[in-house]
Amino acid sequence: MTEKVESTKKVKIPRHEMPCQDPQERAHNFEEVALGYTQEMAVEEAKRCLQCKKPLCVTGCPVEVLIPDFVKQIAQGDFQEAGRVLKIKNSLPAVCGRVCPQEAQCESKCILGIKGESVAIGRLERFAADFGMKSEEVKFEKPVQSGKRVAIIGAGPAGLACAGDLAKAGHAVTVLEALHVAGGVLMYGIPQFRLPKEIVQTEIANLKKMGVEILTNQVVGKVTSVDELMENGYDAVFIGTGAGLPYFMDIPGENLNGVYSANEFLTRTNLMKGYKFPDYATPVKVGKNVAVLGAGNVAMDSARTALRLGAENVYIIYRRSRDEMPARKEELEHAEEEGIQFRLLTNPVSIQGDERGWIKSLTCLRYELGEPDASGRRAPVAIQGSEFEIPMDTVVVAIGQGPNPLVTTSTPGLELNRRGNIVADAETLMTSKPGVFAGGDIVTGAATVILAMGAGKKAAAGIDQYLKSQS
Numbered sequence: 234m235t236e237k238v239e240s241t242k243k244v245k246i247p248r249h250e251m252p253c254q255d256p257q258e259r260a261h262n263f264e265e266v267a268l269g270y271t272q273e274m275a276v277e278e279a280k281r282c283l284q285c286k287k288p289l290c291v292t293g294c295p296v297e298v299l300i301p302d303f304v305k306q307i308a309q310g311d312f313q314e315a316g317r318v319l320k321i322k323n324s325l326p327a328v329c330g331r332v333c334p335q336e337a338q339c340e341s342k343c344i345l346g347i348k349g350e351s352v353a354i355g356r357l358e359r360f361a362a363d364f365g366m367k368s369e370e371v372k373f374e375k376p377v378q379s380g381k382r383v384a385i386i387g388a389g390p391a392g393l394a395c396a397g398d399l400a401k402a403g404h405a406v407t408v409l410e411a412l413h414v415a416g417g418v419l420m421y422g423i424p425q426f427r428l429p430k431e432i433v434q435t436e437i438a439n440l441k442k443m444g445v446e447i448l449t450n451q452v453v454g455k456v457t458s459v460d461e462l463m464e465n466g467y468d469a470v471f472i473g474t475g476a477g478l479p480y481f482m483d484i485p486g487e488n489l490n491g492v493y494s495a496n497e498f499l500t501r502t503n504l505m506k507g508y509k510f511p512d513y514a515t516p517v518k519v520g521k522n523v524a525v526l527g528a529g530n531v532a533m534d535s536a537r538t539a540l541r542l543g544a545e546n547v548y549i550i551y552r553r554s555r556d557e558m559p560a561r562k563e564e565l566e567h568a569e570e571e572g573i574q575f576r577l578l579t580n581p582v583s584i585q586g587d588e589r590g591w592i593k594s595l596t597c598l599r600y601e602l603g604e605p606d607a608s609g610r611r612a613p614v615a616i617q618g619s620e621f622e623i624p625m626d627t628v629v630v631a632i633g634q635g636p637n638p639l640v641t642t643s644t645p646g647l648e649l650n651r652r653g654n655i656v657a658d659a660e661t662l663m664t665s666k667p668g669v670f671a672g673g674d675i676v677t678g679a680a681t682v683i684l685a686m687g688a689g690k691k692a693a694a695g696i697d698q699y700l701k702s703q704s
Contacts, residue, residue, distance in 0.1 A: 279308035295687025316365025324397030330359025389417020391473035391673030394689030409451035425508035454639035476674035486584025495631035520626025527631035661695030
């Protein structure tokens, strides 16, 4: 009876909101928007957890974090132990605590959410991970070495998660990254104000302490190939190269100066330190007016970045209504608070240029919603004769991206689907080539960081099993 009363009390305790920078201030700086819980807030939030005997929250986590265990440690004030428990399953907890869509995963399964608000699992994950970074260094116990070598292509979330689990299993791991800095989309795709670069590099440094070797400027498909890696002593290869090939709308004017793919726009800003604007010169010109085509998380990141780079008017151009926007609710709210202007039920039909080849305006068409399409969303229908122009200096196309063909086309015998994604076994993630595994966006198409990490962990288990079978 006492237990039931206690549970009822916890349902009524309001969820603790995350402190954030003031919208008017943060719109003009690249410092992290969300400020994180204080120790007192974290303990109070953790005490809301019911500590269910059958924790459904864990079933909603792609990397199977021991959620009730680490939350319990926070509630008891043992933050160091909470961080240690987090690391058992998750190699990048400080990253996940910031960019993982917990509201659609672990938190959506929380029992408290049925009659009230779920436990803020993501915010507690961030708190515990950050505390672990700032406190005494955690010592890693090196496992018995297997004598097996694994090459991982791509130092993004899938590759790093795979590397961490393989290192824990005692295998020698080498990660080959095409760019000059490891981290993949965590470094070049997500803005500093959502995921500080220092956080990502600290997580990567921890992997190196576990024995993971990371080689940068290694463009697989050019300097080496999957087959050469296997021939040169690696017992298995994991391909985690993500989805880095941008899609465009195929409308007139997309070749004008000032048109970027979201991939290029964010990469230039992130890897060329545009986030230090205006103190650091970077080859990203935004001008006064910027349009971002699309309404996903990448579109929100692009729009909010453009605002911080000095644009006066930043528009999200989207042909459906707000209800159909795929971005996280939190990202939409933050963008709107900062002054991003939503031009909904609107679609661009052409980009106009001046005599020098630079953008001068964007021509759009107004839409209305019709019947649901194959995806279940109401299909947009153009309103004839509703064309209008918006003065424009920069256009960022953020409508998705596909698999980069560099690795796949240089690997004979690798089965691909019609979209160019690698076909991999659903359980082990082994490809059509024995000893070669693949996971993340290169297999599924563009998805979230946490789903890529989940694939990396699944592939690590498959690789471990494969290597043991080869002994």
